[in-house]
Amino acid sequence: MKRRRLSENARLRSGMITLLAYAGSCSVATADQADVLRELRALSITELANLEVTSVSRRPESLRLAARNVFVVTSEEISRSGVATVPQALALAPNLQVAGVGAGTHAITARGLNIPSAASANKLLVLVDGRTVYTPLYSGVYWDAQNIPVEDIERIEVLSGPGGTLWGANAVNGVINITTKKASPGERSLTLRGGTFEYGANARQTFSLSDTAALRVYGNAFDRAHSETPTGARAFDSWRNLQTGFRLDLSREAGEATVQGDFYTGYTQPKALTAAPRIGGGNLLGRWVQNYDSSTLQVSAYYDRSERYVSTGIKDGLDTAEITLQQNITLSDTHQAVWGASYRMHHDRFTPGPGTSFLDPASHTMHLASLYGESTLTLNDIFRAAFGLKLESNSYTGIEYLPNARLSADLSPTNAVWLSVARAIRMPSRFDRDIRNPGIIAGGTDFQSETVWTYEAGYRTEPLDAVHLSATVFYNQYGRLRTVERAPAGVLPLSVGNGMEGHSYGAEGWANLGLNPGWRVSVGGNYLVKRLRLKPGSRDFFGLGFAGNDPSYQVSIRSYSRLSSALDLYVGLRAVDDLPQPAVADYVEADATLTWRVSDAISVALTGLNLLHGRHTEFVLNGIAPLAVSRSGYVTLRTSF
């Protein structure tokens, strides 16, 4: 055991030496924009035409995100790091905790409370181009259904902390906003990926319909390899997915409009070919944006349908429709405001399997309506204050209030501190309210929304041109956390209640260091302490671990370097502390991608995942045999023409 640690150290040290060697070339930092120009030279004419004119080195940030803890994963980082999946891309954000469970399954959260009873945290809100993708069945996200082609991702904003005032229910510990690229004429690419991780292909083409309209269509397919058990046996959970979609962008006088959609089907290959778990679905979204002299009006609507065959006989179908209206107004030089209203409907159809717990009623329609506003005032040269409130009504608990107040101070042009206090909720899911199996579990007829009051303080600085540092401390006061309660006398039937409360506190931070124009290093980490307890009178059955199985800290260091005009190297190292229950050992792992840009149109990348161990476990679900994440690799061939 000790020897292995030592060899790990040796590997880390040799990695550091390599990094130091690149640092030797840092004299370039004082040259000029030569490297930017070299990058421009390396681009094809199509890529050139699709470059955004505003700088990519400055992380894009709008007023809406000021005084919040947001990390933005850019499309450049996604492409340089060679990631093939959305969860891999999310792992680039130091304020998220991303753990692999099986081939298609991930446990992803911010600030902890990654619940081990289902493969997803239930206090995280995930949006794809404004479309909510968590399932109201248990408030988690089916990550195996979120196969947005990485080629199409423009950026991923990861907000850690509550976002209820703008985003609504479930934005308790974080919000993930995935934004896809606008359709840009002339984009045409084919990506082939193959290796022990998966075999996959993506083809995309953009058609120019007129001076102002462009349509992108894509097709995406992959066959992801089985994961393994901790002893190396095949876990029979390989995952295949076929997906196609489109995005139509129209730019108009002082505005734009978008229509987009995706359609997919996926299935796994279990050992016994009985009722293979499979999924299918699609979505259609429209968005209309109009700019006026001092305001912007946005109307968006979408419809999303999904079907999931969980295992023998269990089927879960869901229809979601939502319409949102939002207006951003500049009232004066010192006063900006945003207000909006939205209405969402979830209609689900649950078919229970024989002998399993089931939902009563089997089909349910949930309505969610909200009205929100937020005002940002510039008080003087230094202070800015923002106040917002969302009133949201849901079918289960009626009207909920989600306020937020923030104060930020620009101490200097490159230094800012901010404070925030906010309340957020997770509204009841179908499982919380309606899970019933006679004599065993009697649902949670009185289950109320889980709540949090979050107090945050943050500091940001850009001491040098290409150096960004961000640090945040937070304190979460949780009320009414979910418990499964024993019957008043005896044990059965169980019921779902709000028997837990408590607090957590911690810190998050990262530094983006542009060491020279060809080399950037991102260092980040988070630290979490949970102090949860049962409320007096609770007859809790599962224990405090039911609320989340979280590492107390994780750290990462990621290096994006340009070795020559044709070679890029990405190296990422991460260390994650152990998990208490179910127990998972701490680990240090490394990923690397070497990209060779053969020509303007062709690049070849070699990616290695989890290079330091043959296999290791990152997360274990209650009652399910542990699975491991294996060392794997793949080659990505990308052609654009």
Place this chain on the structure above:
Amino acid sequence: MYAFRASLMSWKFGAAAVLAAVLLLCGAGDARAQATREYAIKAAFLYKFGDFIIWPSAGPEFRVCVFGHDPFGPALDGVVAGERVGERPVVVARHASFQGGEACDVAYLGGLPAAELRTALTALRADAVLTVTDEATNGEIRGIVHFALRQNRVRFYIDTAQVKENGLTVRSNLLELAILDQKRGATQGTAKAYAWKQASPHARKRA
């Protein structure tokens, strides 16, 4: 667990030391005035057009001329340094005003005042020169290629009729990138229709 923490500490300190050293050695970046990113991108376009346009004859060098005010500065020289169009090295020539008779393959006329620009465009008509103008400085006076910012990106119009008149041939993939101009298209043939005619049978099948 403890072993893990210890190993973590050692490499964390190592990493901190490396980063500190690098920062100290390198110091802050250079604050020298630089061409905006927009013009750096346009500069790259100027010579990259060379791969998508066929000139009737070719000199030993691929000459990019900038007339009038030069918005590119050293960015243009930097981006073409060592680059070739076909076998021809790319060279940059700057001219304060348009006199006529300058040897150019690509002529960036964006920095000329309107009257001089019109003169230049008329004079270069029927010459084998790719004239380039810029919506940002020239408005609606257009050369063969007319840069325009669209959706925060540098795009361009291509006047396909003028291309022919100047004796040049445009490859279809460049036309696909161009902004389609329906208003002018009626008289000049839209870029799309032109692309159709020029495209290889293979490409046509795909379309």
